[in-house]
Amino acid sequence: MVRSGDKEPRTAVVALGGNAISDPDKEDTITNQFAHTRKSLIAVLELIKAGYRLVITHGNGPQVGNALRRVELAYPQVPMVPLGVLVADTEGSMGYMIEQSLQNALHLAGIKREVLTIISQVLVDKNDPSLLNPTKYVGPFFPEGKARELADMYNWIVKDAGKKGWRRVVGSPIPLRIINSSAIRNLVEAGFIVIAAGGGGIPVYLEPDGKLEGVDAVIDKDRASAILGLNIGAEELIILTNVDRVALNYGKPDQLEIDRMTAAEAKRYFAEGHFPPGSMGPKIEAAVKFIEGGGEKVIITHLNNVLEALKGKAGTWIVPLA
Numbered sequence: 544m545v546r547s548g549d550k551e552p553r554t555a556v557v558a559l560g561g562n563a564i565s566d567p568d569k570e571d572t573i574t575n576q577f578a579h580t581r582k583s584l585i586a587v588l589e590l591i592k593a594g595y596r597l598v599i600t601h602g603n604g605p606q607v608g609n610a611l612r613r614v615e616l617a618y619p620q621v622p623m624v625p626l627g628v629l630v631a632d633t634e635g636s637m638g639y640m641i642e643q644s645l646q647n648a649l650h651l652a653g654i655k656r657e658v659l660t661i662i663s664q665v666l667v668d669k670n671d672p673s674l675l676n677p678t679k680y681v682g683p684f685f686p687e688g689k690a691r692e693l694a695d696m697y698n699w700i701v702k703d704a705g706k707k708g709w710r711r712v713v714g715s716p717i718p719l720r721i722i723n724s725s726a727i728r729n730l731v732e733a734g735f736i737v738i739a740a741g742g743g744g745i746p747v748y749l750e751p752d753g754k755l756e757g758v759d760a761v762i763d764k765d766r767a768s769a770i771l772g773l774n775i776g777a778e779e780l781i782i783l784t785n786v787d788r789v790a791l792n793y794g795k796p797d798q799l800e801i802d803r804m805t806a807a808e809a810k811r812y813f814a815e816g817h818f819p820p821g822s823m824g825p826k827i828e829a830a831v832k833f834i835e836g837g838g839e840k841v842i843i844t845h846l847n848n849v850l851e852a853l854k855g856k857a858g859t860w861i862v863p864l865a
């Protein structure tokens with residue numbers, strides 16, 4: 544509730560990493576996912592108590608991998624399901640788990656805010672280079688022969704994924720726009736807590752006649768979160784993961800943790816190779832995109848440190864100017 548004299552509440556997109564929902568040390572059962580989701584939502588509850596209007600995004604790597612596996616095992620008893628539709632499935636199922644867990648946490652905290660999940664399509668370019676030359680691994684490992692057989696059967700592209708075998712690869716196109724972002728913006732401004740663009744959202748492209756068409760690919764959730772933030776006019780992007788701070792020379796003896804940097808500095812460190820493609824790279828890319836697009840602040844921190852990070856006492860802040 545906004546009272547006269549109060550500052551206008553700030554809007555943040557909060558991105559939950561895959562590790563916020565799945566515990567890598569535990570089997571990925573729904574019971575475990577629910578338990579882990581409830582724990583992760585303590586951070587989100589802190590943000591709500593701090594007065595933020597919120598959109599929550601989340602990863603879906605392990606979940607969509609399992610969904611692909613289920614589809615393959617069940618075929619031909621039940622028909623194939625394309626990847627785009629499986630992303631939609633996980634947006635719904637994971638959205639449900641987050642939605643219910645958060646609604647319960649709000650209830651216990653005596654906070655009257657409603658939570659809802661929006662299945663999001665995300666516009667990409669049909670000619671995105673990553674669709675023409677896919678490199679993002681999805682789903683299970685197979686022996687080479689089996690992988691090639693499946694590739695012939697389903698028109699997949701498969702690649703050698705190292706010691707554990709071969710895997711399917713799909714494109715990970717750059718998200719251009721969240722299709723239903725004006726609806727999301729209206730809901731957020733009305734005080735609803737919205738879960739959107741789960742798993743990065745369902746990639747779609749525009750046909751020449753203006754119709755949307757799905758494409759079998761996945762969108763990086765950090766990139767999608769930045770675009771979502773810009774599309775709804777959010778002031779902040781808060782990326783919650785499993786390290787407290789972004790570091791230079793990560794994992795090396797001379798590792799140096801960064802508490803604050805400008806987008807320009809982040810770009811320079813990125814170019815110097817400090818942020819690998821599958822993990823910190825997309826977060827930094829998202830941070831730069833968000834700040835260059837007009838966002839005020841990006842915070843990257845550990846799920847457990849969100850309150851300290853809001854005060855600038857933990858985490859890494861990425862800001863427009865020094």
Ligand code: ADP
Nearest residue numbers: 560561562784786788789790793817821822823
């Ligand atoms: P999420 O599921 O939250 O997206 P990721 O595994 O994709 O998590 O990214 C977070 C991981 O990035 C950390 O666990 C850390 O191991 C790794 N990482 C790679 N480079 C860096 C860096 N320069 N600074 C901090 N963490 C880094």
Ligand code: MG
Nearest residue numbers: 560561821822
């Ligand atoms: Mg990640």
